[in-house]
């Protein structure tokens with residue numbers, strides 16, 4: 001219900017109540033009698049007093065009850081009594097009083113009943129009119145920016161200390177804060193402060209958080225808008241919003257304008273499909289114009305964030321615009337620990353909780369994932385009516401964040417359970433027995449998200465690059481599930497389709513992007529161009545011949561079939577071990593690292609994977625309360 005409908009409803013409601021009140025007032029009026037009755041009662045001496053207001057007589061009897069009489073106006077009251085044959089003495093005994101009929105009350109009584117409906121009508125019309133106008137003004141404000149302003153000194157301000165890790169980024173931004181705090185220092189030396197700072201990084205690495213921290217540290221107004229908010233259905237709206245935003249910002253300088261997800265408007269121009277890109281181009285142009293338009297030392301600093309710097313229009317990155325670029329990396333193990341500590345505040349933890357160990361178990365997690373992990377653990381503990389969060393809650397939440405919630409209700413037949421157990425054991429054993437893979441942390445046949453089962457391997461250290469040999473082994477691990485199904489069941493299930501897709505993607509990249517195939521040599525094949533529409537790589541610019549395409553396919557095939565061969569060979573050699581693990585999995589569903597090592601009975605081939613850390617035993621896991 002809109003605000004206006006509500007006003008009208010309230011108005012109509014009060015109208016009804018008013019009407020009801022007026023009608024009760026009417027009930028209290030004295031009862032009407034006719035002239036003849038009055039004459040009889042005067043004759044019998046029952047009347048004490050009569051007040052005459054024009055044709056209206058207000059009668060008070062001896063017992064103080066009252067009545068009203070309307071007489072024909074031509075004759076006076078005493079005349080009338082005489083006509084009705086009342087004796088003169090009786091008539092004289094009644095006190096009579098004549099009142100002016102022009103009293104304010106009289107007129108009010110006459111006019112008000114007619115006036116009220118008219119006034120009400122006017123009020124109603126005024127309200128309706130206002131509503132229509134409201135819509136009008138809303139249409140007019142279409143082009144105004146929808147930026148949310150966080151005023152200086154707002155309470156929920158955050159500071160750099162609320163952002164863990166990101167050391168280099170914070171250092172760079174300190175400069176910006178300094179300038180906003182004491183611009184004179186810079187102006188005196190003739191220094192030009194960058195107008196635009198672009199934060200780049202994967203989703204969840206804390207770009208938005210960091211931008212808010214800058215505003216908090218500098219304690220200046222902060223205008224926050226998301227790139228997609230510029231783009232509306234109507235052409236020109238975005239541009240006018242940009243204009244409006246910058247006008248506002250200039251008025252409150254020094255301040256920060258933060259354009260989140262700038263890739264929504266800042267994509268390379270001229271590559272669009274359909275009509276929407278016209279609007280984007282105009283919006284982008286307007287941003288460029290505004291940024292060129294203001295003096296460098298005016299005190300407006302534009303921060304922008306994106307996770308797709310590769311698609312940005314080069315004009316945005318030109319000097320004088322977003323010439324400062326800050327990259328936010330995925331957190332490394334120390335950052336992860338620090339982020340976990342920040343989000344652990346105000347949460348009660350059991351004594352065995354070791355955030356360092358949690359950081360070790362979460363490579364590839366972004367800051368947002370870690371925040372989510374902490375929250376999930378707290379929810380889990382609350383659902384079990386615990387007073388503190390234990391390590392088991394936290395470890396369970398890792399998988400929940402990674403793979404989605406457990407699906408215990410997903411009932412598998414015995415045959416399906418066996419296939420799933422074999423499949424996962426396949427992945428795990430290959431990972432265990434190849435010399436350059438990451439250690440197996442956990443094997444499970446509990447369905448999570450879309451997976452029937454899962455195997456978790458975590459690297460001992462954060463690594464950004466792997467070499468060819470390691471990728472080849474990774475392919476073998478990926479094919480391990482498929483291999484196990486075909487070795488042990490002579491058949492395969494669709495459960496392996498995701499593995500195959502990932503393996504194919506990896507093999508293709510090795511061949512076409514990373515120069516890891518001897519047959520094709522050290523060059524890249526194909527240029528991925530991305531079309532704004534879906535923001536996906538839906539189109540590949542082929543810069544090679546049909547013949548090369550065949551070679552690429554052949555190379556991919558070779559990598560994958562080699563990987564499959566490796567996996568099959570290992571599984572054939574260790575049939576008994578696989579069967580042992582499968583039996584154990586069918587009973588206990590999940591094998592943690594220690595149990596896995598025990599069941600396999602072989603040390604990992606990667607000697608680095610031998611446990612060096614003394615891992616404390618976790619309390620035995622209790623079933624989740626229903």
Ligand code: ADP
Pocket residue numbers: 162163164165166201202203204205206207208209210305339342366367368369371
């Ligand atoms: P982005 O904008 O890069 O996608 P956000 O800044 O929105 O990511 O981060 C989402 C959430 O993740 C933040 O609100 C915060 O709770 C958490 N987070 C991310 N990075 C960090 C960090 N470095 N320190 C503390 N919390 C972080």
Ligand code: MG
Pocket residue numbers: 207208260305
């Ligand atoms: Mg963000």
Ligand code: ZN
Pocket residue numbers: 423427481482495496499
């Ligand atoms: Zn698999």
